[in-house]
Amino acid sequence: TFEAKLPAGRYVGVAALGNVTREIPFEVKDGSVARPKVNFDAAELTVVPKRSPDSDVETQAKTEITKGDFKDSVYGQNTAFVPAGEVLLTGSIGPARAQETLAIKAGEKISHELVIPSGVVVAKAVYAQDGKAVETDDIRFEALSAKETLDGTRQTINGVYGTGKIMEMPAGDFVMRTRLGKVMVEQPFTVTAGKRSEINIDLNAGVLAITAPGAERIDIVETTKDLQGTQKEISGRYGTRHQETLHPGDYSVKVSYDEKSGRDPKEIKATVKAAERTETNVPE
Incomplete structure (x- = not known):
């Protein structure tokens, strides 16, 4: 209830019950008591x-x-x-x-x-089956819709950086897209309502670490050339050190130097193996 002394006249009372509100017109007359009532329905x-x-x-x-x-x-x-x-x-x-x-x-x-049919997913990854676990927070897990749209893409439902983190998901079938460096792997998985699911992704990947004293830039490219005679660039960085996560295979490493140094570019071969770190030094 609410009581107030008001001058004679017409009014509107606004009453609220939580977020339910009602407006009640009423009139106050001289010397009398107005008793408006509200039905919140x-x-x-x-x-x-x-x-x-x-x-x-x-x-x-x-x-x-x-x-x-x-x-x-x-x-x-x-x-x-x-x-x-x-x-x-x-x-x-x-x-x-x-x-x-x-x-x-x-x-x-x-x-x-x-x-609300839903569960949680915990994603982890290894560099190779029965190999070393991925521990870096640079890894990205993206849970995608199982069905593709007309243009061939999938809807992103949730995503996290780093392994062992909880992702909230609706129940159903999905695809986990995992990225680390230049490696991308997709794996189907299922979420059951009220359950916790754990998936372990095999990246089938290794690490190539390059040191090139005096270099201006280091590039990793494919060993094969296209019809125009160019090699597809995979990864590159300015500086004397570069590291990248790659699928197993043979790669070419190109090192370029500042023009003022008068040094010619160099190109060497490097082989990446799953679950291994390949360290390559390009001598001056």
Whole structure:
């Protein structure tokens, strides 16, 4: 209730129950008491979000509740006042989404379980099967849609840098795209609602480390030439040192020097092996 002394006249009272608001016109007359009443035509809704019907309540979930101009949101298991009628619940856990329409009757106290089919994925990688684990945070994991669009691309659902980190995902089939240096590998995987999935990606890769004293620039190129006689550049850097993660195979290393030095460019061959570090020195 609310009490106030007001000059005689016409007014509009605005009452709020949570995010449910109502406007009530009323009139104050000299020497009398105005007693406007409000009917919120609302209910008390408790949302219980879960990843699967048999899983625990998910505290990280966010649920948006909408109906016309009405909007409210709750986190985890929580309660909100909502207008009577059909309200739309949109639940999210990371990129996972779920929607339900709920019929609400005024005066009710409702507890509703909202299932948002989702799980978590932990991705790791090795340089070769049964080989050394990748530990650098330079590695990028991207979870993509299993289906390609008409132009041949896949939608990115989630992504992280570094190994062993948790990615929130909707339930379903996906493709994990993994990048480290110039190596890119794709591997299918499945997320089960309410479960934790771990995947280990075989990069089939090694590291080429080049030292070239006095160099202005170091470039790694393919050993083969195209019809124009040029070699495809793979990776390059200005300076006397360069390191790159590459698939196993033979490569050419080109070293160029400042024009003032009067030194001719050099080119040597280097071989990269899976799960090995190849160190190559280009003498002055």
